[in-house]
Amino acid sequence: MNKQIILLPGDGIGKEIMESAKYVLNTVASEFGHRFTFHSHAIGGDAIDQYGTPLPDDTINACEQADAILLGAVGGKKWEALPGNIRPEQGLLGIRKKLGLFANLRPIQGFAPLLHASPLKEEVVNGSDILIIRELTGGLYFGKPSERIKDGKAVVDTLYYERSEMERIVEKAFESARLRRKHLTSVDKANVLESSRLWREVVNEKSKEYPDVTVEHMLVDAAAMKLITAPTQFDVIVTENLFGDILSDEASVLTGSLGMLPSASIRSDGVGLYEPVHGSAPDIAGKGIANPLGMILSAALMLRHSLQMEEEANEIEEAVRACLEQGYHTADLSVKNGKQVGTKEMTEAVVENITTKSVSDSICSTYA
Numbered sequence: 001m002n003k004q005i006i007l008l009p010g011d012g013i014g015k016e017i018m019e020s021a022k023y024v025l026n027t028v029a030s031e032f033g034h035r036f037t038f039h040s041h042a043i044g045g046d047a048i049d050q051y052g053t054p055l056p057d058d059t060i061n062a063c064e065q066a067d068a069i070l071l072g073a074v075g076g077k078k079w080e081a082l083p084g085n086i087r088p089e090q091g092l093l094g095i096r097k098k099l100g101l102f103a104n105l106r107p108i109q110g111f112a113p114l115l116h117a118s119p120l121k122e123e124v125v126n127g128s129d130i131l132i133i134r135e136l137t138g139g140l141y142f143g144k145p146s147e148r149i150k151d152g153k154a155v156v157d158t159l160y161y162e163r164s165e166m167e168r169i170v171e172k173a174f175e176s177a178r179l180r181r182k183h184l185t186s187v188d189k190a191n192v193l194e195s196s197r198l199w200r201e202v203v204n205e206k207s208k209e210y211p212d213v214t215v216e217h218m219l220v221d222a223a224a225m226k227l228i229t230a231p232t233q234f235d236v237i238v239t240e241n242l243f244g245d246i247l248s249d250e251a252s253v254l255t256g257s258l259g260m261l262p263s264a265s266i267r268s269d270g271v272g273l274y275e276p277v278h279g280s281a282p283d284i285a286g287k288g289i290a291n292p293l294g295m296i297l298s299a300a301l302m303l304r305h306s307l308q309m310e311e312e313a314n315e316i317e318e319a320v321r322a323c324l325e326q327g328y329h330t331a332d333l334s335v336k337n338g339k340q341v342g343t344k345e346m347t348e349a350v351v352e353n354i355t356t357k358s359v360s361d362s363i364c365s366t367y368a
């Protein structure tokens, strides 16, 4: 299959880990007889430097025509003094909004060799397998006005949601729960916020269409605590934009590192942008030590959900598992008796496991 993939490396470690994803995808393509054509476009700080805007038209047009999109990360100290509306982060918010990618799926799945590395007890973490579904194109990050007022002596941000925006994300969450362990936790702050009260209403209403899914409402502060003390009680979590952003970074500790988490930002027709959960990590950018696995696992999600390449996606996920079992880890991870490596070596280890697996598969089929 010949597929056009848009790459948006962005800033900081975004550029480094995108090279890893490309290498892994090229390896998968040659193992499975596909052809992936990559087109890189600017976004974030990189785009501000080149074109004076965090989201150039050329990038939007390319994304609108792509089979699939991979994004690294945006942002960095260099652009922190710019006004809020032209900061790198607006490039990312802008492309999500332009493409209508309202659902952000963040699977939180531990890899056995890393479980001991979580600051939480291994028995607490073991077996936790959570899917956080975050509303991605509404709420506080998009509401207007968002500005300083009263001569800079006050400030306003706006939390605005249409009922229909809540309905489509809640429906997506019920559909996902139905395919998993059929338990949905809806997280809100309904004891204080009117938006959360409407959210709860929508969840209760939708739940009538999904009698096979059990629903639990949880306030966000308690959810933050339960994620750490009792993570195995969760199956699918659905929540609005800001809460989902925060809870998913928190949940990454269950896996051992923020650098492990992939995500899929999608809309109803399956079009998607795939991106690790973490940011541009300016503190380690340029050092060659970033963990590429969240990015590589995002590429696997892209193959599965946007390109219908289930077997190829499984191959990448198995290769990641295998190289962790072999002890390879980047500096943010710890593996018992492991071998600490940099971004490139970690990527090589994944690639090695993909090619070795294919060789042993073909030997098996030759002698079958």
Ligand SMILES: NC(=O)C1=CN([C@@H]2O[C@H](COP(=O)(O)OP(=O)(O)OC[C@H]3O[C@@H](n4cnc5c(N)ncnc54)[C@H](O)[C@@H]3O)[C@@H](O)[C@H]2O)C=CC1
Binding pocket: 013, 072, 073, 074, 075, 076, 077, 089, 092, 258, 259, 260, 275, 276, 277, 278, 279, 280, 281, 282, 283, 284, 289, 290, 291, 292, 294, 332
């Ligand atoms: N999706 C995106 O593009 C996102 C962008 N950002 C932006 O990134 C910039 C930095 O934000 P931070 O708050 O520092 O969050 P961050 O996620 O970039 O980093 C938080 C911590 O995790 C570590 N880390 C993150 N990814 C890692 C990886 N792959 N391997 C090893 N360690 C990793 C970093 O070194 C840092 O100590 C800001 O400009 C922020 O706005 C933040 C989150 C998401």
Ligand SMILES: CC(C)CC(=O)C(=O)O
Binding pocket: 089, 090, 092, 093, 141, 245, 277
């Ligand atoms: C620009 C931010 C909203 C990015 C972020 O933190 C995220 O999407 O997780």
Ligand SMILES: [Mg+2]
Binding pocket: 245, 246, 249, 277
């Ligand atoms: Mg975030």
